[in-house]
Amino acid sequence: MVVLLQPATFDSDVYVNPKCKPSPVLIPVVDLTEPDAKTQIVKACEEFGFFKIVSHGVLPDLMTQLEQEANNFFALPHSLKEKAGPTDPFGYGSKQIGSKGDMGWIEYILLNANNHLESTKTAAVFQQTPTIFREAVEEYMEEMKGISSKVLDMVAEELKIEPKEKLSNLVRVKESDSCLRMNHYPDKEESPAKEEIGFGEHTDPQLISVLRSNDTEGLQICVKDGTWVAVPPDHSSFFVIVGDTLQVLTNGRFKSVKHRVLTNTKKSRLSMIYFAGPPLTEKIAPLSCLVPKQEDWLYKEFTWSQYKSSAYKTKLGDYRLEPSDPMTDNITIAAQLALLMEQFTKRFNGFGERFDKVEKQIGALQETSATTAAATESNTAVLQSLTSVSGTNQKGKLASGPPVKFTEEQLLDVELLSGTQKIREAIGGAGEGTSPCRWWWCLERKTNWSTKHQQGFPPNDFRVQDDPTWKTTSDRDLNHEKRLIPAAKMDFPSYDGTTNAIEWLQKCEDYFTDQGVISDEARVRQATFVLTGKAYHWNNNLRRLVTQQLSWREFKQTCKSRYGKADSVNPMGELSNLRHTRTVDDYCRQFEECLGRQTKLTVDQQSWLFCAGLTDSLSKEVEYLRLAKIFKAMEYARDNECQIDNDKRTRTFGGHLAPARRSIGVLQPQQEEAKQATPRKYWKKLTVEEMAEPKAKGLCFNCDELFTRDHACNPMLFHIMPVRDGDNQEDEPYDEENWKDE
Ligand SMILES: C=C1C[C@]23C[C@@]1(O)CC[C@H]2[C@@]12CC[C@H](O)[C@@](C)(C(=O)O1)[C@H]2[C@@H]3C(=O)O
Ligand SMILES: O=C(O)CCC(=O)C(=O)O
Ligand SMILES: [Fe+2]
Numbered sequence: 001m002v003v004l005l006q007p008a009t010f011d012s013d014v015y016v017n018p019k020c021k022p023s024p025v026l027i028p029v030v031d032l033t034e035p036d037a038k039t040q041i042v043k044a045c046e047e048f049g050f051f052k053i054v055s056h057g058v059l060p061d062l063m064t065q066l067e068q069e070a071n072n073f074f075a076l077p078h079s080l081k082e083k084a085g086p087t088d089p090f091g092y093g094s095k096q097i098g099s100k101g102d103m104g105w106i107e108y109i110l111l112n113a114n115n116h117l118e119s120t121k122t123a124a125v126f127q128q129t130p131t132i133f134r135e136a137v138e139e140y141m142e143e144m145k146g147i148s149s150k151v152l153d154m155v156a157e158e159l160k161i162e163p164k165e166k167l168s169n170l171v172r173v174k175e176s177d178s179c180l181r182m183n184h185y186p187d188k189e190e191s192p193a194k195e196e197i198g199f200g201e202h203t204d205p206q207l208i209s210v211l212r213s214n215d216t217e218g219l220q221i222c223v224k225d226g227t228w229v230a231v232p233p234d235h236s237s238f239f240v241i242v243g244d245t246l247q248v249l250t251n252g253r254f255k256s257v258k259h260r261v262l263t264n265t266k267k268s269r270l271s272m273i274y275f276a277g278p279p280l281t282e283k284i285a286p287l288s289c290l291v292p293k294q295e296d297w298l299y300k301e302f303t304w305s306q307y308k309s310s311a312y313k314t315k316l317g318d319y320r321l322e323p324s325d326p327m328t329d330n331i332t333i334a335a336q337l338a339l340l341m342e343q344f345t346k347r348f349n350g351f352g353e354r355f356d357k358v359e360k361q362i363g364a365l366q367e368t369s370a371t372t373a374a375a376t377e378s379n380t381a382v383l384q385s386l387t388s389v390s391g392t393n394q395k396g397k398l399a400s401g402p403p404v405k406f407t408e409e410q411l412l413d414v415e416l417l418s419g420t421q422k423i424r425e426a427i428g429g430a431g432e433g434t435s436p437c438r439w440w441w442c443l444e445r446k447t448n449w450s451t452k453h454q455q456g457f458p459p460n461d462f463r464v465q466d467d468p469t470w471k472t473t474s475d476r477d478l479n480h481e482k483r484l485i486p487a488a489k490m491d492f493p494s495y496d497g498t499t500n501a502i503e504w505l506q507k508c509e510d511y512f513t514d515q516g517v518i519s520d521e522a523r524v525r526q527a528t529f530v531l532t533g534k535a536y537h538w539n540n541n542l543r544r545l546v547t548q549q550l551s552w553r554e555f556k557q558t559c560k561s562r563y564g565k566a567d568s569v570n571p572m573g574e575l576s577n578l579r580h581t582r583t584v585d586d587y588c589r590q591f592e593e594c595l596g597r598q599t600k601l602t603v604d605q606q607s608w609l610f611c612a613g614l615t616d617s618l619s620k621e622v623e624y625l626r627l628a629k630i631f632k633a634m635e636y637a638r639d640n641e642c643q644i645d646n647d648k649r650t651r652t653f654g655g656h657l658a659p660a661r662r663s664i665g666v667l668q669p670q671q672e673e674a675k676q677a678t679p680r681k682y683w684k685k686l687t688v689e690e691m692a693e694p695k696a697k698g699l700c701f702n703c704d705e706l707f708t709r710d711h712a713c714n715p716m717l718f719h720i721m722p723v724r725d726g727d728n729q730e731d732e733p734y735d736e737e738n739w740k741d742e
Pocket of ligand 3: 202203204209259
């Protein structure tokens with residue numbers, strides 16, 4: 001049975017890290033002996049990719065014995081521990097995790113379940129109590145294998161996977177590639193004010209991981225809305241973590257959960273995690289009983305060995321199965337390249353010409369790509385290698401005719417690159433049985449992209465495509481075509497902290513939407529990259545203070561609270577309090593800025609609010625005209641700013657047509673600005689009474705045609721200017737030049 005515990009007390013089973021945003025998230029606890037355990041496991045895997053198991057049947061003595069042995073090892077002098085290192089990835093490691101520079105407040109032992117614990121390094125791990133430690137490890141691994149297969153059997157039963165043991169066999173057979181990790185997060189004398197990264201955020205690549213720790217807190221999981229939730233330690237239970245491989249097998253139905261360990265404790269934390277992985281040669285792809293149609297697969301087929309070796313080339317925080325940032329996404333470039341290659345090979349006969357065209361297109365591609373240098377070099381390298389025979393560039397020869405013969409490997413690569421059989425058909429067919437398209441492998445092989453230019457770039461084209469609409473091959477081809485049309489290049493706006501950040505953040509959002517920048521990490525990365533001046537220093541400090549990676553939402557909030565006008569709690573009130581005090585233009589700008597933060601006002605409400613904020617005289621005129629659209633009202637107000645002022649002064653000064661400042665012979669800056677922006681207009685003056693009739697008939701005041709929202713007088717004869725009794729009603733056109741010279 002699943003026990004959902006009550007929220008937010010520190011001694012309950014689930015609580016919210018006080019430093020994370022409060023969240024009512026409850027982590028499921030599954031009692032393995034309850035009849036509905038399998039249903040609850042599946043639910044938990046779908047919702048969290050994480051759950052706790054109780055009543056698991058593992059003897060507490062075994063857990064404490066291994067814990068004791070591990071503690072003894074970590075208590076050894078560094079010189080002795082070092083004998084079991086450095087990691088390859090197995091052995092003893094300290095502070096460094098993996099080979100890509102990830103660091104943590106941690107030391108650990110990583111043991112391979114498959115090499116029978118016989119390596120020299122492993123012997124150095126067991127050095128103090130060889131037999132006891134080794135046996136404890138072996139026994140513990142057996143137990144963990146048992147728990148993993150049990151959980152996977154329950155999953156299979158619930159999902160009706162056939163054969164029933166399909167999943168559990170992956171981790172039960174002797175070839176299974178599983179490992180055991182013992183992590184020690186040392187205590188700190190001086191409990192630091194800020195939390196330290198123990199183990200940075202990541203997902204586990206395997207099928208499932210079974211974790212057990214002592215009673216020191218630190219583990220956190222990231223839930224769907226991006227909130228980090230602290231997992232209270234429980235030394236007598238196990239926690240199950242869904243890994244990348246299970247996410248692929250279930251076609252994304254189960255999510256491999258992001259997790260991390262933060263430490264700021266006076267108590268050391270010891271955790272032991274069994275990573276249950278499939279045999280190295282096992283092909284991993286969405287299970288056909290779950291997703292029968294291959295076109296519905298979200299991930300391509302790969303062997304565990306391929307996935308693992310790619311995963312181990314990535315940094316901890318790289319999400320291998322998530323959509324990545326198209327701006328720096330090799331897949332996008334590869335996709336475009338693939339299409340170019342396809343076009344190119346289809347029209348084989350005009351080779352020389354085509355080649356030039358392709359080269360030109362690749363040139364254009366470089367310019368639009370954020371990874372320009374890498375892409376160009378690599379694209380050209382791929383292209384050249386694909387168009388060569390026995391390593392010689394055949395451009396010249398081919399231009400004059402002889403048909404190209406691709407090697408079998410090149411053919412495979414072209415096919416892999418393009419993800420289609422068409423090339424093969426186009427160039428006369430070759431062997432059968434190639435694997436589905438997987439650009440990464442071939443790009444990597446051909447160009448050394450990952451090592452040369454993209455150190456640690458995740459080979460995340462294990463995904464079929466980011467775009468869920470790419471369901472069928474023909475859809476996909478179409479989308480390739482679309483992608484080839486160069487997208488209008490939008491400039492990413494920089495920000496120096498001197499203006500309201502809200503506008504900048506909105507521009508960033510527009511940019512991300514337009515350019516398809518999806519991942520949180522990429523958004524934050526791009527936004528922080530363009531910071532200059534004050535904002536640049538602010539961000540530097542922020543990064544010093546907040547060690548964890550901010551989500552885009554968090555970044556926006558922090559930036560808004562530093563440089564943005566705080567969002568109004570009463571948006572309607574904010575707009576209605578806005579007043580036209582300086583120029584109309586200034587008022588319009590403020591109104592528009594404010595309006596940008598509201599979304600629910602109707603067109604009419606916008607116009608009324610706009611009018612209400614205008615100075616009295618203007619307000620009445622604009623209101624009276626009931627201009628259908630806010631921008632028409634703004635235009636009218638702008639056009640009439642001077643005239644109304646003039647008009648007002650006229651009234652104020654008892655009917656004289658003399659502007660107040662005429663005596664000094666120059667316009668005030670605001671008037672000058674308004675004058676420049678206002679083309680010469682002729683005014684048809686109507687009294688309110690004169691306007692009443694066309695208004696009642698629904699006619700335009702200007703041309704006597706039916707007035708609708710979209711009505712426009714063509715040609716525009718006059719601008720209507722309402723006048724009141726006693727106003728000067730001369731029918732002279734308003735002439736600014738005269739006014740100035742008078
Ligand atoms: C930075 C890394 C450490 C890691 C290999 C990787 O390149 C990316 C995945 C990491 C991870 C996370 C889960 C397990 O702790 C681990 C052993 C694994 O299989 O993948 C580690 C790898 C490691 O520590 O070498
Ligand atoms: O130490 C822990 O609690 C978790 C460590 C972890 O996630 C890992 O080793 O992959
Ligand atoms: Fe992990």
